[in-house]
Amino acid sequence: MLDIQGLIDLQDDPFVLIDRDYRIVAANSAYCQAYGVAREDVVGRRCHEVSHHSRVPCHENGEDCPHVRVFSGQTRVDLVHVHFDALGRPEHVKLVGRRLASVDGRTYLGEQIRRLAGTELDCDxxxxxxxxxxxxxxxxxxxxxxxxxxxxxxxxxxxxxxxxxxxxxxxxxxxxxxxxxxxxxxxxxxxxxxxxxxxxxxxxxxxxxxxxxxxxxxxxxxxxxxxxxxxxxxxxxxxxxxxxxxxxxxxxxxxxxxxxxxxxxxxxxxxxxxxxxxxxxxxxxxxxxxxxxxxLPPLRERRSDIPALAEVLLGRLGTRDGRRYRFSDEALALLVQYDYPGNVRELRNIVQKAAALAPNGLIGPEHILFPHERDRRSVPEAPAPVPDRPPRMVELEARHIAEMLTRHQGNRRRVAQALGISERTLYRKLARYQLR
Ligand SMILES: Nc1ncnc2c1ncn2[C@@H]1O[C@H](COP(=O)(O)OP(=O)(O)OP(=O)(O)O)[C@@H](O)[C@H]1O
Structure with missing residues (x-):
């Protein structure tokens, strides 16, 4: 029997082996050192709980996830990912994932983690x-x-x-x-x-x-x-x-x-x-x-970043009457729909104005004012209107998916369930209609 631990310890970069059920089955010494954990604290736990502090896998949070790709047949995955470092701060890493098969026919994800960032940029x-x-x-x-x-x-x-x-x-x-x-x-x-x-x-x-x-x-x-x-x-x-x-x-x-x-x-x-x-x-x-x-992509090409950005920008405003400002779910869902011709700077201004209008620090949709109301997007980018033409099936589908995403606050697992399709199918449709 091969000494897996010895083999992966030879790697200088952090490396983990993950099974189909998202469980970490092995972690090398570089991983334990980089993330300040003991091996027994991570082996047996789910990868998304360890690196993302999340109860659901990353792809269900709208992220590109090597696990889902490798277990749907891809042999090698290269992507940049954000997860938490040893101090609980978000960290950019490059993941190189490989599909690995054991002699008994089981499949694993072997994941090498290259850290892109030093910690010096973690000032808010x-x-x-x-x-x-x-x-x-x-x-x-x-x-x-x-x-x-x-x-x-x-x-x-x-x-x-x-x-x-x-x-x-x-x-x-x-x-x-x-x-x-x-x-x-x-x-x-x-x-x-x-x-x-x-x-x-x-x-x-x-x-x-x-x-x-x-x-x-x-x-x-x-x-x-x-x-x-x-x-x-x-x-x-x-x-x-x-x-x-x-x-x-x-x-x-x-x-x-x-x-x-x-x-x-x-x-x-x-x-x-x-x-x-x-x-x-x-x-x-x-x-x-x-x-x-x-x-640098405009904000409307990366709508899934809007909630996190809005929260961080709001957090920078501090507190009102000793309480932190916060968004209602409806307010966040509304923010995601707008097209932001002025991008992150415009989002920041909208958030600042909303905070000034919210009497007790809780921001509702009524506090969100878009300067270019016509840019608010209620449907995905529709093709130029053609008179007397009924909408095409694909337009109706795109519109419906956009509405479902808003209703479920971007949670793709719930959207897929509600639509009765698999998440993979939903992902393909999101890419096709540029709804990511
Ligand atoms: N990804 C991001 N995360 C956090 N804050 C961001 C991000 N992108 C932009 N910002 C914030 O948005 C504001 C505008 O960003 P910045 O000044 O870098 O834009 P710019 O593209 O240089 O604008 P301009 O072309 O008008 O000069 C800044 O307050 C910046 O901190």
Missing amino acids: ELRMIGRSPAFLACVEHLTAAAQAEAPVLLLGESGVGKELAAQYIHRRSERAAKPFVALDCAAIPESLFEAELFGHERGAFTGCVGRREGLFEQADGGTLFLDEIGEIPLSMQAKLLRVLETGEFRRVGGREIIRADVRLVSATNRDLLAMVDEGRFRQDLYYRIAGIDVR
Whole structure:
């Protein structure tokens, strides 16, 4: 008989073996060390209870789960997951799951856990909330970008969390101990750009007092985040390109050549390539800044993250009359239906207003005010209306599933039961109608 324990202890990464019934049948030493547990405390328990503190398997909470995939026939699964670390804080991990068969014909999930995050980002303000597959795929790209040295271009609508993502990259990169410096390019008048980025000497231009270091110098050794990079005027684009190519510049009004070792992370909500075609953005600069590009999905493409985000944003508001603010189930269900053109920032504003309106801290649907009422989604994205055409079966089905999800507060197991279909079928339909 093979010594399974000895075999898995050879692995440097945490590793667990899980049976069809979600029970952990073996855990290696790296796992016990990483999560501060004794082997006998985890072996025999269900994986979702141990890592998620949840009584139901992860896929029933709307998460991508290696267990369900492997036991439905997939041989290898690679995905990013969020679970709890040794101190009970959420942690991003990369899971590599393998389908393993024993000699007696039983199947197991062998799961290797690669920890993506250090604990340094667990301060609440900097924590990126989200467990939806779309969000976790994005976190995986951000993690890969953090480990590289190439410049990163973050793409996404306003308020999706591009600045937060830039900080995430910085704090996980080798530059983490050095400065992170951010500039919103849309907020700087053209005449001040150069001085802002490269600094100026005393008296370099009218109204300037003293000598000042620019952002490139301030960010030396670290990361410079240029938000809304599409707003940089063409004249400035040429200067920026030169600095990125040579790593050298002069302060405005200065002679001394200054060198700064800066990693650039930029962000835009514009289509920069279209701007290149229109002659409004330099192509050579585009290729300089877009070494790695990462798209951040808008909130409406990851609706399942809305309740957790709303709770965290509400938690940041503290208490009223000594009691924590809280949402009623109906309020949360309503929040999930809106399209959020302003993304997480808009959600934050809506939550703040709702809290101000709720007399005893309990937020009901009547306290939730959507600024763009027409963006509230009562049905899944319907195709453009065609006059005198009865709705197609698929439209009716999508609409019905969306309503059931709202009624059951996103609990997919209950929705599947209510619809009389298996959860796998429900998952396929959710993906097909983009209801995840
Ligand atoms: N995944 C997330 N988890 C927690 N908070 C988030 C998340 N994404 C965004 N936020 C919060 O939403 C707000 C807006 O985020 P941020 O400023 O990073 O967006 P942005 O995409 O840079 O916006 P803009 O394009 O308008 O500059 C911030 O308060 C940020 O902390």
